[in-house]
Amino acid sequence: MARTLEKTQVMEGSRAIAASVQRCRPQVIAAYPITPQTHIVEHLAQAVANGELKAEYVKVESEHSAMSAVLGAEATGVRAYTASSSQGVLLMHEVLYNVAALRLPLVMTVANRAISQPINIWNDHQDAMSARDTGFIQIFAEDNQEACDLQYQAYKIAEHKDVLLPVMVCVDGYVLTHSYEPVSLLDQDLADQFLPPYEPSWALDVDRPVTYGVMLGPGEYLEHKYVLQQAQKRALGVIEDVAREFGTLTGRAHGGLVEEYRLDDADVALVGLGSLVSALREAADQLRAQGIKAGVLKIRTFRPFPAEKIVAALGGVKRVVVIDKGYSLGSGGILGMEVTAALASAGVPAVVDRFVGGLGGRPIPASTVVRAVVSPELPRRQDGFLDLKPEYLGEGD
Amino acid sequence: MPKVIAPRDPKEWSLFTAGHTACAGCGQSLGARLVLNAAGPRTILVNATGCLEVFTTRYPSSAWRVPWLHSLFENASAVGSGVEAALKALGKADDVHVIVQGGDGGTADIGFGSLSGMFERGHNILYVCYDNEAYMNTGIQRSGLTPFGASTTTSPVGSEVLGNTTGKKDLPAIAVAHGVPYVATTTVAYPKDLEKKVKKALSIKGPKYIQILVPCPLGWGHDTSLTIRLARLAVQSGIFPVIEVENGKLTSVMRIARKVPVDEYLKPQARFRHLFTPAGREELERVQALADANIERFGLLGSKAG
Numbered sequence: 001m002a003r004t005l006e007k008t009q010v011m012e013g014s015r016a017i018a019a020s021v022q023r024c025r026p027q028v029i030a031a032y033p034i035t036p037q038t039h040i041v042e043h044l045a046q047a048v049a050n051g052e053l054k055a056e057y058v059k060v061e062s063e064h065s066a067m068s069a070v071l072g073a074e075a076t077g078v079r080a081y082t083a084s085s086s087q088g089v090l091l092m093h094e095v096l097y098n099v100a101a102l103r104l105p106l107v108m109t110v111a112n113r114a115i116s117q118p119i120n121i122w123n124d125h126q127d128a129m130s131a132r133d134t135g136f137i138q139i140f141a142e143d144n145q146e147a148c149d150l151q152y153q154a155y156k157i158a159e160h161k162d163v164l165l166p167v168m169v170c171v172d173g174y175v176l177t178h179s180y181e182p183v184s185l186l187d188q189d190l191a192d193q194f195l196p197p198y199e200p201s202w203a204l205d206v207d208r209p210v211t212y213g214v215m216l217g218p219g220e221y222l223e224h225k226y227v228l229q230q231a232q233k234r235a236l237g238v239i240e241d242v243a244r245e246f247g248t249l250t251g252r253a254h255g256g257l258v259e260e261y262r263l264d265d266a267d268v269a270l271v272g273l274g275s276l277v278s279a280l281r282e283a284a285d286q287l288r289a290q291g292i293k294a295g296v297l298k299i300r301t302f303r304p305f306p307a308e309k310i311v312a313a314l315g316g317v318k319r320v321v322v323i324d325k326g327y328s329l330g331s332g333g334i335l336g337m338e339v340t341a342a343l344a345s346a347g348v349p350a351v352v353d354r355f356v357g358g359l360g361g362r363p364i365p366a367s368t369v370v371r372a373v374v375s376p377e378l379p380r381r382q383d384g385f386l387d388l389k390p391e392y393l394g395e396g397d
Numbered sequence: 398m399p400k401v402i403a404p405r406d407p408k409e410w411s412l413f414t415a416g417h418t419a420c421a422g423c424g425q426s427l428g429a430r431l432v433l434n435a436a437g438p439r440t441i442l443v444n445a446t447g448c449l450e451v452f453t454t455r456y457p458s459s460a461w462r463v464p465w466l467h468s469l470f471e472n473a474s475a476v477g478s479g480v481e482a483a484l485k486a487l488g489k490a491d492d493v494h495v496i497v498q499g500g501d502g503g504t505a506d507i508g509f510g511s512l513s514g515m516f517e518r519g520h521n522i523l524y525v526c527y528d529n530e531a532y533m534n535t536g537i538q539r540s541g542l543t544p545f546g547a548s549t550t551t552s553p554v555g556s557e558v559l560g561n562t563t564g565k566k567d568l569p570a571i572a573v574a575h576g577v578p579y580v581a582t583t584t585v586a587y588p589k590d591l592e593k594k595v596k597k598a599l600s601i602k603g604p605k606y607i608q609i610l611v612p613c614p615l616g617w618g619h620d621t622s623l624t625i626r627l628a629r630l631a632v633q634s635g636i637f638p639v640i641e642v643e644n645g646k647l648t649s650v651m652r653i654a655r656k657v658p659v660d661e662y663l664k665p666q667a668r669f670r671h672l673f674t675p676a677g678r679e680e681l682e683r684v685q686a687l688a689d690a691n692i693e694r695f696g697l698l699g700s701k702a703g
């Protein structure tokens with residue numbers, strides 16, 4: 001095994017992600033610059049310029065066209081890649097639905113970032129959350145090693161014949177993309193073993209002319225969406241299988257749909273997505289030191305939503321504290337709502353706190369999480385918002 | 398599941414089949430058939446949203462005997478760019494034509510950014526704009542290619558305003574400004590000219606742009622039997638110059654043997670009816686002036702036209 005894993009090296013997250021994407025051998029890349037995603041596609045452009053990656057790199061004029069170009073490329077039967085952030089993901093929005101509905105298994109890395117206005121280039125999950133209904137599979141990385149390993153897994157999941165859906169690999173902007181962490185890449189042979197060349201199930205082919213992207217009326221459209229939902233459901237199993245296979249091959253496991261930490265005997269479960277989970281682990285340790293039996297449920301896969309796994313993991317706890325980096329204005333924390341709905345419909349009696357923090361890059365240290373668990377009264381009164389600064393709020397707020 | 402029909406011998410079949418749901422007298426369906434049959438079976442079509450997309454692919458039927466892909470309204474050029482890039486990656490780029498096609502709204506307005514990107518990056522793609530001078534699929538709204546004076550549902554005739562107050566965006570010139578090596582216009586009244594231009598375009602590497610005037614009986618308000626006649630009168634009046642620009646140089650124009658006053662072209666069309674009322678006299682004169690300016694600009698009556 002040591003022979004096929006490259007030596008651990010300290011790398012910038014974006015560089016490590018780009019190196020991992022390169023090892024997936026995408027044949028067409030189309031991307032548009034946006035902070036904090038840009039380093040990823042810059043490194044890929046350099047790899048193409050150096051002849052280290054044999055791919056067509058389409059330097060498009062917008063994110064809408066980036067997603068459209070990889071749509072066209074995948075439809076022609078090649079493995080394609082793009083990356084974006086924030087407004088870029090929003091500009092792509094209508095194309096995302098198209099890619100999923102056309103069953104094109106491309107992979108996009110999202111360096112998660114806040115949404116304008118006010119313009120803010122720092123991390124939260126509003127961009128990914130805005131795409132949760134598009135048909136994309138969404139998996140969140142906790143650290144850079146997982147962000148790297150997810151690139152290979154994402155293609156394997158997407159291209160699986162039972163799935164054929166695009167995958168969005170969500171990586172916290174700056175927190176991960178611009179952090180230097182030790183990572184170990186797969187060498188090319190191992191990457192090729194795990195991820196063989198792409199064999200499209202359909203493609204635009206002059207020798208087999210087929211019409212794609214047709215008009216469906218009220219008589220057929222509903223069934224089309226049902227079929228997509230079945231593919232999402234099948235992905236639940238495929239994601240776990242792929243994570244297991246990757247773990248066997250590399251010795252690295254990050255969970256499939258969810259990952260548990262100290263949950264076995266826990267009274268309180270902390271739930272979150274992405275790099276926040278590391279703070280949740282630290283908070284759980286601190287709470288246990290104070291005599292509160294806390295554990296963590298990392299939601300690794302947000303779409304398809306692993307409701308059964310969540311219910312199984314949280315069925316025994318008395319209290320669930322979900323901390324969201326995505327918020328539906330007029331409603332509440334988005335992960336929190338979905339976890340609440342999953343638990344309620346399964347009859348789990350746990351009390352659920354739906355807190356939101358970290359919007360626009362505000363750090364959520366373990367101390368914030370501990371405080372939210374120990375003294376939840378203030379955030380409960382403030383629509384779940386953590387660490388609000390009164391000096392910025394008006395009298396009516 | 399729909400049955401996939403591949404022609405045994407493409408030469409025996411039109412690649413664009415009958416049985417679609419276009420209106421009687423539709424200029425765009427005729428244009429699309431001529432374009433595709435000229436391009437031949439080794440063509441991939443990327444279609445913008447619009448009439449052509451809707452009337453040819455109502456599930457489970459399709460009018461297309463070549464691989465055909467539709468994604469959205471404004472992204473056809475970008476989708477085509479990806480198709481072409483993938484063909485390059487697969488080593489098939491020399492063997493297959495890529496044609497992106499859309500209406501005037503999908504080309505000049507909402508798809509303009511992606512079209513510009515496709516031109517500027519130099520993709521080996523022929524873009525065909527079927528110009529029926531308004532958003533017909535959504536019910537005859539003004540586009541950037543709606544001509545001066547035309548009444549549409551969003552540039553209606555009222556007591557204060559007489560139809561569209563602006564002229565057509567000069568897309569061929571914009572394509573030329575991008576360095577597009579082959580830019581041409583034509584109409585469905587001249588099938589030989591159209592086919593020749595499609596074939597010539599496809600023999601040239603890089604981006605190509607052809608704009609085809611396609612009368613729309615519904616949107617223009619003319620008798621369905623007049624489609625070809627109006628497409629011819631548009632040229633003979635100077636309203637729609639038929640030209641070729643190669644590497645930035647005007648290399649041919651379709652000359653006007655007998656100059657037709659614009660009245661002859663405008664009168665059979667309900668969208669111009671108000672120009673023939675006393676209130677419309679000034680507008681009518683302006684339309685004639687626009688036609689005369691085209692004749693002057695491209696030398697349509699001159700003796701040296703190519």
